[in-house]
Amino acid sequence: MSKNSQSSTNSSSSIFSTESLDLKSILFRYLGIWPYILVFSLAGLLYGFINNRTTNPIYSIDSTILITESKSALGNDLFDPSALNQSRSNLQNEIGILRSFSLAEETVAGMNLNVAYFKEGFYRNTQLYGNVPILVSVDWKRPQLTGVFFKIKVIGTDSFELYLEKKSKSFFKSLNPFNNTRYERVEVNEGVFEFGELISMDNFELKIENIYASDQEEIVFKLFDNYSLANMYRGSVQIEPYGNSSTILSLRMSAVDRRLGEDYLNKLMETYLNRELREKNKASENTIRFIEQQLLGITDSLNFVEDKLEAYRTQNRIFNLSQEGSVAFARLQELEKEKSRIDINLKYYQNLQIYLNSDKISELIAPSVVGLTDPLLNALVANLSELQSDKVRLSANYAEQAPAMREIRNKIESTKRTLIENVNAAIRNTELALSEINSKVRLAEREIDALPETERKLLSIQRQFSINENIYIYLLEKRAEAQITTAANLPKNMILDKAKASYAPFAPQTSKNLMLGLLVGFFIPIGFTFLKDFFNDKIEDIKELEKKMVVPFIGAIGRYEGDSAIPVLTNPRSTVTESFRSLRADTAYLLPMQDKLTLLFTSCISGEGKTFTSINIASVYSLMGKKTILLGLDLRKPKIAEDFGMVNDIGVSTCLSSALSWREAVKNTGYDNFHVILSGPIPPNPAELLLQDRFKEMMAEIKAEYDVVILDCPPVGLVSETKQLFSHADLSFFVFRQGYSSKGNVDVLNNLVEKGGVSKIYGILNDVHVDKYKYGYGYGYGYGYGYGNNSYGYHDEEKISFKKKYSKKIKKFFQKF
Structure with missing residues (x-):
């Protein structure tokens, strides 16, 4: 067909x-x-x-903070016309500061989180925060054992037992508890201690106070150095802007304790704003320090002149000036006041010049403090101070070569150059003004020289007193203004929403x-x-096998787990026997009206079941009353003798290599109409024997005498002689074995047909078992009716004990290796 x-x-x-x-x-x-x-x-x-x-339940804590855009006091594009993304860059800088280790370390240092307390539970430990049953005091001046769980068991109300939960582990021992840590195996002397007692050991020193812990209560605590805490909390905070154009930052963190998370996030924002405010107040603090230095000198001078004035008046009994002297003194006093102001301005410019040349930018004083109203100079100093504050804040989180640091250094240098030029010009102008006022003072002094000597000396002393008094009052006013400015300073950024934990845990x-x-x-x-x-390259699916073959698929042989190799004869009502009967019916359909036939069975490799199929298909024909003979043509690896329990003393090899007639080699199987010619002893030249003319003559005689001739041939994929045997058969069958034959074996069959010229060959799948896919193959004609082990009571199956069945499976499993 x-x-x-x-x-x-x-x-x-x-x-x-x-x-x-x-x-x-x-x-x-x-x-x-x-x-x-x-x-x-x-x-x-x-x-x-x-x-x-x-x-542990994990809660989400959220807060928001507004970042005010930094605007230069000189305008947006005076010194940096190319900084189009300055606002975005500033926002990223603030995010970097909020994520910085130094800010996290400063935050945890102000929260007293170095001791974490836990309550043991059956499934997990629960962290305690705030209201804790014990209080552990740690001397951080000494190395402390961090990263390890201490456990105490309260005994009564005055004592407790202290021990480590896991003694065989390597723990952190902090050499510098706020910076470096290293691994070291430690030994802790466990024992009973009193509450309030100082526990001092080689690895730690601490004191435990009982707050409200009850008898037999067990509490766990763990020590953390600030370095570890800062790293831990720093990594838990997520910071991101609300949108591309927004300067509002969203701060989010997760924590197992809602209150702890809220406190940390609030403290982080508070520390961030306080750090910004400290940098902002530096200018005012520098001003106050400068004024106080000036006041120290002027106070001594004022006291000295005041004492001198009183002594002169008392000695000379002169207390008031004449009208002419009063007018001259008033004129000179105004000039001296103006000269004092110019002197202070000149001293400010000179100090400013020194600070700029020595890079003491952090000590700059605002010009407005000394009464200078030059808008450009005030703007330059304010801008330089702000840039320096930004640099200090950024340096805590960025390396010196970071783009943000390079950008701000360039801005500082540009602003400083401009400021130095303005200061140099201001010094020259102030020196000219001072020279001019000195000339006016000298003219006023000539008028005073015309007065009587007593009045002239009094006027001179009173003049010195007035000068120092005016300077003293002026400096006091400026110090008060600077102090008010410091007290009134606020951070430019602000908290919009304080930290708030989610009501329910998100994990x-x-x-x-x-x-x-x-x-x-x-x-x-x-x-x-x-x-x-x-990744399985074995043949499992009949439909897949059909698609790959270039020849028709004729039938499937079910799995047989019995001991007998001839189930058709030993168990004729089994399902596997029925599959062989179905195969016989298909053969009759392929060769209708043909009384005598020769069938050839081969496979690609050994172990695929061609001999099993050959024996049982021969048995099926013998049960029909057909005179059947089975020829063992696999001269290299004979197996038929073993299956029938015969001695492989004579057979095909002896008939072809000696004068022995094939009739003398025929053996009776013990079943009617069923004979067999074994392979015989293994010859040295099996291929040459099967290619002799004598074999052709023997085949012709056997075909004439028997109704059905079954040829059990060697695997065609391993030996060459099988290809010459196809011409002796009316039909040939290529046997595959489910779960054993490789998919590449199909290519061997296809090559036989397409390149070897073999015709009338069909595919058979052997050892098909229903439990492989739990689905019965073969709805179409010729697929092996009733194969498998589930015949719904229609067939009589050979009973196999549970032990025997699974011992065979185990044996097969280990044979794979």
Whole structure:
């Protein structure tokens, strides 16, 4: 029968729905592993449940802060016309500062978080914060044992037992508790101690006070150095802007304790604003320090002149000036006041010049403090001070070569150059003004020289007193103004929303964890099976085998797990016997009205079941009353003798290599109409023997005498002589074995047909077992009716004990290795 005719015969079923059959095969494939799916799904569900029970609830804490854009006192584009993205850059800088380690370290240092307390539970430890049953005081001047859990058990109300939870582990021992740590195996002397007692050991020193802990209560605590705390909390905070054009930053962190998370986030923002305010107040503090330095000198001078004035008046009994002297003194006093102001301005410019040349930018004093109203100079000093503050803040989080640091250094240098030029010009102008006022003072002094000597001396002393008094009052006013400015300063940024924790924890997500565990457990065996099938190069599916073969597929032989190699004769009502009968019926359909026939069976490699198929198909014909003979042509690896329990003393090899007649080599199997010629002793030249003319003559005589001749040939994929034997057969069958034969074996068959010229050859799949996919193959004609182990009580199967059945499976499993 041609492949086309066979396909048309199957049209009623195979064309019915190819996709439906494939999907059904896949479905039944995975239904076959339902116990594993069930077990792994339950295991995944259990894992999700345990994860939910052992994980502390985690809350989300949110807050917002407004970042005010930095605007230069000189305008936006006077010194940096190319800084188009300055606002965005400033926002990123502020984010960097908020994420900086130094800010986190300063925050935790102000919160007293170096001791964490925990309450032991059955599933997990719960952190205690705020209202704790004990208070641990730590001497951080000494190295302390950090990163390890201490556990105490309260005994009564006055004492407790102290020990480490895990003694065999390496712990952090802080050499510098606020910076460096290293691993070291430590030994702790455990024992009973009194509350309030100083516990001093080589690895730590601490004191424990009882707040409200009760008898037999167990409490766990852990020491953290600020370095570790800062790293831990720094990594837990997420900072991002609300949008591309927004300068509002959202701060979010997760914490197991709602109050602890809120306190940390609030403290972080407070520390951030305080640091900014400290930098902002530096200018005012520098001003106050400058004024106080001036006041120290002027106070001494004022006191000296005041004492001198009183002494002169008393000695000379002169207390008031004449009208002419009063007018001259008033004129001179105004000039001296103006000269004092110019002197202060000149001294300010000179100090400013010194600070700029020595890079003491942080000590700059605003010009307005000394009464200078030059808008450009005030703007330059304010801008330079602000840039220096920004540089200090950025240096805590950025390296010197970072783009942000390079940018701000360039701005500082540009502003400083401009400021130095303005200061130099101001010094020249002030010196000219001072020279001019000195000339006016000298003219006024000539008028005073015309007065009487006593009045003239009094006027001179009173003049000195007035000058110092005016300067003293002026400096006091400026100091008060600077102090008011310092007190009134506010950070340019502001907190919009204080930290607020979510009402419910966002983790663990109990339903999600359970569902995820269930799904993972469900898909693990499915995925494993899929990968196993994907990388499996063995023939499993009949339909896949059909698609790959260029010849028709004629039938499938079910799995047989009995001991006998001839189930057709030993168990004629079994399902495997029925599959051989179906194969015989298909053969009759292929060769109608032919009384005598010769059938050839081969395979690609050894172990695929060609001998088993040959013996049983011969048995089926013998049961029909057909005179049948089985020829063992596999001269290299004979197996028929073993299956029949015969001695392989004579056979085909002896007939072809000696004068022995083939009739003398025929052996009776013990069953009616069934004879066999064994392979015989293994010859040195099996291929040459089968190619002799004598073999052709022997085959002609055997065909004439027997109704059915079955040829059990060697594997065609391993030896060459089988290709010459196809010409002796009316029909040839290529045997594959499910789960054993490689998919590449199909190419061997296809090459025989396409390149070797072999015709009238059909494919057979042996050892097909229903439990492979739990789906019965072969809806079409010739697919082996009733193969497998489930015949619904219609066939009589050989009873195999449980022990024997599974011992064979175990043996086969280890044979794979």
